[in-house]
Amino acid sequence: MFSKRMLCQDLPAYVGKEVCLAGWVQQVRQVGRQLAFWVLRDRSGWAQVVINGELAQNAPPIESVVAITGQAVASRSQQGCELQASAVSVIAAAAELPFELHQEVIRAGDEQTFNHRVLSLRHSRNQAIFRVKAAVLQAFRAYLGAAGFLEVQTPKIVATGTEGGAELFPVQYFERTAYLAQSPQFYKQMLVSAGFERVFEVGPVFRAELYDTSRHTNEFTSLDLELGFIDDEGTLMDLETKLLQDIFTTVREQCSSELELLGATLPQIEYIPRVTLAEAQNILATEYGQASPEGNLDPAGEKSLCQYAEQKWATPLVFVTDYPAAVRPFYTRTQSHTPELTRSFDLLFRGLEITTGGLRIHQHAELVQAMRMRGLDPEAYKFYLQAFTHGAPPHGGLAIGLERLTARMLGLDNVRQATLFPRDRQRLVP
Amino acid sequence: MFSKRMLCQDLPAYVGKEVCLAGWVQQVRQVGRQLAFWVLRDRSGWAQVVINGELAQNAPPIESVVAITGQAVASRSQQGCELQASAVSVIAAAAELPFELHQEVIRAGDEQTFNHRVLSLRHSRNQAIFRVKAAVLQAFRAYLGAAGFLEVQTPKIVATGTEGGAELFPVQYFERTAYLAQSPQFYKQMLVSAGFERVFEVGPVFRAELYDTSRHTNEFTSLDLELGFIDDEGTLMDLETKLLQDIFTTVREQCSSELELLGATLPQIEYIPRVTLAEAQNILATEYGQASPEGNLDPAGEKSLCQYAEQKWATPLVFVTDYPAAVRPFYTRTQSHTPELTRSFDLLFRGLEITTGGLRIHQHAELVQAMRMRGLDPEAYKFYLQAFTHGAPPHGGLAIGLERLTARMLGLDNVRQATLFPRDRQRLVP
Numbered sequence: 001m002f003s004k005r006m007l008c009q010d011l012p013a014y015v016g017k018e019v020c021l022a023g024w025v026q027q028v029r030q031v032g033r034q035l036a037f038w039v040l041r042d043r044s045g046w047a048q049v050v051i052n053g054e055l056a057q058n059a060p061p062i063e064s065v066v067a068i069t070g071q072a073v074a075s076r077s078q079q080g081c082e083l084q085a086s087a088v089s090v091i092a093a094a095a096e097l098p099f100e101l102h103q104e105v106i107r108a109g110d111e112q113t114f115n116h117r118v119l120s121l122r123h124s125r126n127q128a129i130f131r132v133k134a135a136v137l138q139a140f141r142a143y144l145g146a147a148g149f150l151e152v153q154t155p156k157i158v159a160t161g162t163e164g165g166a167e168l169f170p171v172q173y174f175e176r177t178a179y180l181a182q183s184p185q186f187y188k189q190m191l192v193s194a195g196f197e198r199v200f201e202v203g204p205v206f207r208a209e210l211y212d213t214s215r216h217t218n219e220f221t222s223l224d225l226e227l228g229f230i231d232d233e234g235t236l237m238d239l240e241t242k243l244l245q246d247i248f249t250t251v252r253e254q255c256s257s258e259l260e261l262l263g264a265t266l267p268q269i270e271y272i273p274r275v276t277l278a279e280a281q282n283i284l285a286t287e288y289g290q291a292s293p294e295g296n297l298d299p300a301g302e303k304s305l306c307q308y309a310e311q312k313w314a315t316p317l318v319f320v321t322d323y324p325a326a327v328r329p330f331y332t333r334t335q336s337h338t339p340e341l342t343r344s345f346d347l348l349f350r351g352l353e354i355t356t357g358g359l360r361i362h363q364h365a366e367l368v369q370a371m372r373m374r375g376l377d378p379e380a381y382k383f384y385l386q387a388f389t390h391g392a393p394p395h396g397g398l399a400i401g402l403e404r405l406t407a408r409m410l411g412l413d414n415v416r417q418a419t420l421f422p423r424d425r426q427r428l429v430p
Numbered sequence: 431m432f433s434k435r436m437l438c439q440d441l442p443a444y445v446g447k448e449v450c451l452a453g454w455v456q457q458v459r460q461v462g463r464q465l466a467f468w469v470l471r472d473r474s475g476w477a478q479v480v481i482n483g484e485l486a487q488n489a490p491p492i493e494s495v496v497a498i499t500g501q502a503v504a505s506r507s508q509q510g511c512e513l514q515a516s517a518v519s520v521i522a523a524a525a526e527l528p529f530e531l532h533q534e535v536i537r538a539g540d541e542q543t544f545n546h547r548v549l550s551l552r553h554s555r556n557q558a559i560f561r562v563k564a565a566v567l568q569a570f571r572a573y574l575g576a577a578g579f580l581e582v583q584t585p586k587i588v589a590t591g592t593e594g595g596a597e598l599f600p601v602q603y604f605e606r607t608a609y610l611a612q613s614p615q616f617y618k619q620m621l622v623s624a625g626f627e628r629v630f631e632v633g634p635v636f637r638a639e640l641y642d643t644s645r646h647t648n649e650f651t652s653l654d655l656e657l658g659f660i661d662d663e664g665t666l667m668d669l670e671t672k673l674l675q676d677i678f679t680t681v682r683e684q685c686s687s688e689l690e691l692l693g694a695t696l697p698q699i700e701y702i703p704r705v706t707l708a709e710a711q712n713i714l715a716t717e718y719g720q721a722s723p724e725g726n727l728d729p730a731g732e733k734s735l736c737q738y739a740e741q742k743w744a745t746p747l748v749f750v751t752d753y754p755a756a757v758r759p760f761y762t763r764t765q766s767h768t769p770e771l772t773r774s775f776d777l778l779f780r781g782l783e784i785t786t787g788g789l790r791i792h793q794h795a796e797l798v799q800a801m802r803m804r805g806l807d808p809e810a811y812k813f814y815l816q817a818f819t820h821g822a823p824p825h826g827g828l829a830i831g832l833e834r835l836t837a838r839m840l841g842l843d844n845v846r847q848a849t850l851f852p853r854d855r856q857r858l859v860p
Contacts, residue, residue: 002660118817121626122624122625131580134582151568156636157636157648172601172602187850190860195557206587218603229432383860384860391493391494394521420584421584421617
């Protein structure tokens with residue numbers, strides 16, 4: 001039945017010819033007993049279908065799947081063309097919808113739209129979000145591939161967490177307890193040492209965090225990269241700047257209609273300003289009267305700092321550097337003259353942290369010492385420490401939260417909107 | 431220190447110039463107290479380094495990380511060029527190696543090479559395997575992207591399994607028990623119904639299988655695709671044929687030296703023969719005197735059938751079709767005239783099943799009935815069934831095991847060799 005199916009977008013090329021379209025009935029406008037106009041939608045867009053005679057008397061419910069054969073004709077009432085139906089086959093009739101779907105935005109609360117996610121994803125805004133998200137991924141991989149990075153897959157079932165056991169989901173792994181990987185951190189470092197030098201991974205990460213905010217879900221996609229033979233965290237910030245430039249350019253080119261539909265504008269990036277955490281806290285205190293938590297920024301501070309960057313440097317992006325060792329993981333490299341500070345950074349974008357990165361310790365003895373200082377047992381991390389016994393180069397890396405990046409690019413107010421099927425403490429289905 | 435570093439492969443372009451190389455010391459050949467030849471390795475390959483005078487008296491242990499400054503010179507003894515060292519900096523000295531690494535194959539047993547995976551991955555054969563694996567992925571995505579498939583990410587923490595609870599790893603998800611996804615099956619079908627029509631996903635899948643074979647690990651990478659508006663499983667087999675043609679062509683082009691190193695040849699595919707399971711069992715009985723299990727093939731049968739395909743059709747690939755409903759999951763479409771048989775298939779490649787695929791049921795009532803016949807409770811699958819209430823198109827799809835495909839392409843005798851950090855019942859580290 002579908003061997004001759006074509007897409008709505010191709011209809012204009014077939015005016016005067018017999019064609020077959022198949023998709024979802026998005027709208028039915030009944031003009032009389034013998035005439036109706038349907039809007040048929042498929043993955044390429046939509047087409048108007050003119051239904052005459054008896055066929056017009058049996059419109060299927062909205063969102064039913066139909067196949068329509070007919071002639072492509074120049075449209076009388078509007079530019080473009082439409083399908084003059086000669087036969088309609090209802091392939092799957094839809095039950096009544098739980099909410100009005102095809103308004104400019106869906107008329108239902110978050111809970112209901114996520115409960116009926118398959119239905120709400122059919123909305124043009126949601127279709128656009130996930131096309132942009134896929135383009136981000138494609139650009140991320142293309143840029144890194146061209147820069148000599150190898151794509152890798154590391155295990156998601158792990159023996160120990162990267163940060164000492166907090167926020168881990170336990171897995172019953174045969175007779176043992178294992179955990180879901182919070183990040184590929186250890187493994188990407190190990191692969192640098194394994195001679196690949198430059199690796200990246202796109203994969204799920206799992207955080208058993210109790211947060212219930214618009215910025216957190218418990219499973220998300222992490223864009224991770226790690227590279228060896230670097231000795232300056234500036235190299236990482238330069239790399240991320242170029243990477244984001246490239247991603248934004250790709251999305252602008254490939255997804256212009258999606259950006260327009262979503263009313264989103266992507267920044268032109270020349271240079272992303274870099275401020276130390278101390279400077280950032282000072283700006284927040286002086287300019288906004290905001291106090292910051294010890295050694296960190298809070299969400300309100302992240303927002304204000306991005307506002308400041310917009311006004312001062314005309315960019316919605318800002319790197320925050322020189323975080324204290326006390327708030328960074330044990331493997332973070334510290335500054336040689338100021339060992340209480342690290343060679344790590346965060347990247348804020350439109351008020352939200354989207355990246356953490358930095359240089360790592362590459363000497364075995366130093367790592368063991370750093371673990372002991374945190375009260376971690378080196379014995380539990382033997383498989384990781386072993387990677388530093390036979391020659392590991394100086395290295396560093398970063399991770400970008402894909403859903404956060406997508407949400408900030410598109411001005412979505414919740415990362416869940418950039419997640420097909422979000423997972424949080426309340427939600428395990430669909 | 432590394433800002434002027436170049437790669438070994440670029441050395442010939444700098445003959446007569448001062449350069450800096452950095453990498454691992456792979457070999458030290460001491461010619462006298464004042465002269466040594468080192469082989470330095472980086473991600474691009476290797477270079478010979480000539481060490482004169484005092485520098486030659488302090489060779490670091492094999493696999494140490496070093497940076498070497500010197501002059502690129504035309505090689506006296508061999509074609510190409512070498513580095514005449516003027517300064518050597520040992521960045522990370524290596525401890526003694528647990529086995530001889532740089533023989534043609536590593537001289538150690540599987541257990542030891544996997545225990546020291548970071549080290550064994552440095553072997554040129556292992557580097558080559560994972561470059562091929564990355565190229566397979568890249569080709570898979572490029573082909574499907576061009577064919578209108580959207581890349582998606584579906585949750586790995588799920589409420590229920592796709593097959594009724596067997597072989598699931600339980601996860602402690604806050605106050606509840608959840609499971610690790612055995613496959614993105616339900617979600618990719620839901621996304622077809624969500625209007626994306628054509629989706630693919632590259633992601634980890636988790637199977638709590640007790641098998642201890644060269645074909646199984648408990649976590650692997652699944653290449654999944656699903657598409658709507660098809661009504662013939664032949665469409666899926668045609669698609670997979672073209673997809674594999676494209677993957678093999680890409681790998682031949684991008685990884686010719688890796689294939690050579692591994693002694694691997696990829697088949698030219700014109701057409702992949704299709705035999706029904708009944709025919710396959712008959713061939714095995716008649717030609718090889720092998721009995722098959724009811725409604726299936728066993729590993730020995732898969733091997734013999736591929737041998738038969740080689741001899742009869744000069745191809746190492748064969749589709750097996752028409753599996754009985756009794757051995758396929760509940761969502762598999764059955765044949766209208768022979769409802770005890772399904773519209774599903776497996777693909778065998780060089781003696782191993784690398785794909786299962788088929789048409790799926792798209793009608794809600796039919797799905798509910800199929801679940802009840804298997805003793806599954808539709809209530810537990812409500813989130814999945816809901817996707818079939820508001821118009822789901824006829825659809826189907828398939829999944830390819832990435833490690834199995836890579837292993838069969840390269841003639842590796844165990845899927846673990848195509849897995850960076852394998853997970854099985856015994857192995858949770860590294």
